[in-house]
Amino acid sequence: MAADRLKILAISGSARQASTNAAMLHVFQQMAPSGIVMDLLPPVNLLPVFSPDTEGENTPPEIEALLAAIDESDGLIFASPEYVRAIPGGLKNLIDWLVSRDAIIDKPIAIAHASHRGDDMLDSLRTVLATVSASFSSEIFVRFALMAKTPDEISQILRQPENSAKIEAFLSAFKAHCVSISNSR
Numbered sequence: 560m561a562a563d564r565l566k567i568l569a570i571s572g573s574a575r576q577a578s579t580n581a582a583m584l585h586v587f588q589q590m591a592p593s594g595i596v597m598d599l600l601p602p603v604n605l606l607p608v609f610s611p612d613t614e615g616e617n618t619p620p621e622i623e624a625l626l627a628a629i630d631e632s633d634g635l636i637f638a639s640p641e642y643v644r645a646i647p648g649g650l651k652n653l654i655d656w657l658v659s660r661d662a663i664i665d666k667p668i669a670i671a672h673a674s675h676r677g678d679d680m681l682d683s684l685r686t687v688l689a690t691v692s693a694s695f696s697s698e699i700f701v702r703f704a705l706m707a708k709t710p711d712e713i714s715q716i717l718r719q720p721e722n723s724a725k726i727e728a729f730l731s732a733f734k735a736h737c738v739s740i741s742n743s744r
Contacts, residue, residue, distance in 0.1 A: 565734045567597045568632035572639025572650030572684075574604035580638040582710040583673040583703065586717045587636070590726055595734055597636075600628065603649035609656050625653070626662045634667035634737040637688065641680035646687065654687055665744075667737040668695040671729065673713075675704035694740045701729035 569588065571581040581599065588597040607619045618626075629635065639650050646654075657663040668688050672681060688695040703722065705713050716722060 563594060565595045565633045565737055566631065567591075567595060567634050567636055567730075567733070567737075568600060568628055569597050569636045569638070570600045570603070570650070570653070572603060572637065572647045572653075574602055574647065574649045576602075577710060578602075578640075579673045579705050579708065579713065580640060580671075582708075582713040583671065583705060583717065584636070584638050585710070586714050587671065587726055587730065590717070590723060591730060592727055595730055598628070598632070600625070603647075603653050606649070606653055606656065609652050611659075614659065622656050625656065626660060629657070629662040629666065632666070633741070634669070634733060635663075636669050636671055636733065637684065638671045638673060639677075639680065639684060640674065641677035644679040646680055646683055650684075651687075654691065658691060663691050665694050665740070666692050667733070667740045668692050669699040669729070669733045669736070670697075672700070672702040673705040674702075675706065694736075696733075696736050699729065699732045699736055701725055 569584040571578050571584055573580045584599055588599060591597050606621055613619060639647060670684060685697050703717065705716065717726060
């Protein structure tokens with residue numbers, strides 16, 4: 560981690576082209592305070608399906624790129640819809656690729672949520688992320704009711720003063736968490 564900047568990789572669990580979660584993360588990226596740089600991972604549905612047979616020397620290039628992006632980041636922010644009260648398949652597939660790798664083991668992680676519902680998925684995602692990373696923080700969390708909104712509406716809603724303050728507080732708390740983890744190594 561550079562002393563003056565934090566590099567965050569934001570991951571949307573949605574495969575939709577007009578994803579609410581991706582739109583929310585895009586606004587976070589635009590509103591990130593000084594000292595925080597956010598990159599958005601390409602849609603999770605572009606990743607090949609995980610199989611232990613395609614690990615090691617058989618690892619697909621898309622997964623090598625994913626691992627490099629995670630390795631180069633100082634922390635990860637996940638945002639995901641709930642599908643049938645569970646983690647969407649594309650996001651679960653991404654996490655499956657990471658389970659046997661070192662890239663995520665001690666990576667600071669937080670969750671943002673773009674819906675007023677989805678608590679079953681959030682509980683499951685928290686369990687999974689706490690399992691794969693010793694530095695997952697369930698306390699650093701932000702939620703907005705954005706379902707069925709267009710990306711433009713999401714941007715307008717999130718730029719309202721009370722919501723932009725929540726975003727800034729969330730990102731600042733996550734930055735402090737990442738710095739704390741980095742300093743303890």
